[in-house]
Amino acid sequence: MAVRVRMAPSPTGLLHIGNVRTALFNWLYARHEGGEFRLRIENTDTSREVAEAVDQIQDSLRWLGLDWDGPHTFQLDRMDDCRRVADELLSAGKAYEDEGAIRFRMPDEGATAWDDVVRGRIEYPNEKLHDVVLARSDGRPTYNFASPLEDVWDGITHVIRGDDHIPNTPGQINIIRAIGGDVPVYGHVPMINGADGKPLSKRHGSVSVQDFRADGYLPEALLNFLALLGWAPDGETTIMSREELVDRFSLDRVSSSPAQFDYQKLDWMNGVHLRELSPEEFAHRLVLWLGENGYDWPAELVARTAPLVQEKISRLAEFPGFAGFFFGDVEPGAADLDGGGPMLAAADEALASLEPFDAAAIEAALRDAADRLGLKPRQAFQPIRVAVTGSKVSPGLFESIELLGRETTLSRLRAAADAAA
């Protein structure tokens, strides 16, 4: 039987990174098996629904590249079907009315068990099972009724979800059996915690996909990182492309213990993926990010400056801080220029009529000037860097000066020399 899995978020807000990890495992499994990945919006709780949430969730999934098969569906659209089944269970004596609601009659002897693909066999004594509400007194089905029903109707073969659903599972299995449906394979993946071991939340850092996107993370890096939270192909491999992930993924290697989200490791991994991009692709990503985040910088100049920072940043959001001096005026701190006056003047002189005005020639000219002043490269170049880039930390000086051009460089050098005097 062909594999069919689903992601079933409730439209109550932005897509949480923990849900993305669960969605990723579903998606990886589907793609690995050549099956289908469906998107179902579980909106039976109309009171908590947020209007833009459905669009935001889809937008986030698209950005991540987690494509779903077929149109997305809404749980509430099958409200009438659920109601009909509830009535059938009622007349069959498998459910009963309780203050206007309909409750399912759970078996009270024996146990309900299943072989969880990630945790192994899990068993619940039936006497502990509560008679879950199938339909509210206003007629709307509850999640615990609609969800298993839809899994059956949609032909879902594997339900991969967060382990907070483990306690719901025995009830759902009994409901599926009561309607004569095929019980899917269940796999419960652990939640993701913050550094303190508590569930990941805002106070730990970014949590929604939108947050990570705005912070300048690459979707492929985020996916790579998330995949390794609770899953590993072996003990060695860490950097994997989307294709490798699909190729190597298997559910039986998903860990059953919870993992902590390590932002530092994510940063490192993002840097690795950033550096693996071709210069053209890196520039392209920068242009997109800058556009999304309110920077109106010319794409052509971004593309020319991008190679100078590609090895130096780990997130796209660091670009403005590193390369902003190419796009606007600088204000060097006078203290950082301290003692650099003579070298500034020497640099001015060395570059004024230098030909050709390229990085190699600039470097040779400036080294020569430094030698004549008896300065070590470190001492000599730092005031120039501050004058030209406005910062003590910058991309390569000579390449930066070449890109900036003679005119801008000289005027910044002179302004700084005046300030240092």
Place this chain on the structure above:
RNA sequence: GCCCCCAUCGACUAGCGGUCCAGGUCGCGGCCCUUUCAAGGCUGAAGCACGGGUUCGAAUCCCGUUGGGGGCACCA
């Protein structure tokens, strides 16, 4: 309180009875490279929660303890 789940370096993990005085990656320390910052190379410290079993042999299997987490809604 009741039910369920989890437990290898600070973090993510490999390990599915001997090849492990436990390997990889992040982070941390040191060295090298170097015009700053990175990147890169080399290198160091750091772990099988505890107690019982089973076995010739246990990080690996069983039981218990402790510690974490989740659930017990006419939420999902």
